[in-house]
Amino acid sequence: YEGDLWHRNAVHSNAMASRLRAAVADIPGVEFSQPTQANGVFARLPEGVADAVRSEFFFYDWDAAAREVRWMCSFDTTEADVDAFAALIRAAAG
Numbered sequence: 001y002e003g004d005l006w007h008r009n010a011v012h013s014n015a016m017a018s019r020l021r022a023a024v025a026d027i028p029g030v031e032f033s034q035p036t037q038a039n040g041v042f043a044r045l046p047e048g049v050a051d052a053v054r055s056e057f058f059f060y061d062w063d064a065a066a067r068e069v070r071w072m073c074s075f076d077t078t079e080a081d082v083d084a085f086a087a088l089i090r091a092a093a094g
Helices: 005-024 047-055 078-091
Strands: 040-044 060-063 068-072
Touching: 005 047, 005 068, 040 047, 047 078
Parallel strands: none
Antiparallel strands: 040 068, 060 068
16 A cells, blocks of 8 residues: 555556547447546447457446446556557447
8 A cells, every 4th residue: 555556557547448438439339328437438339349349358248238338447458458449449330
């Protein structure tokens, strides 16, 4: 609990979630179901997009019936990770 490592990790994780949200915000059919206030992004995706991306990245369905997913960023999520993930979402969404 000494030092500020926990704070730097939290700031980084939150920044990566904000980057992810911004990177996919203009993709047709992608809708956000919750505000991005921390390190998680909750989104609804067009049919088939989540399954197309799961071969490369792991994430959970939050509400499968609504095609809502939960994407979490962490202390070790890189900008390159976010950019690659967003590119796959974009490609899968057509």
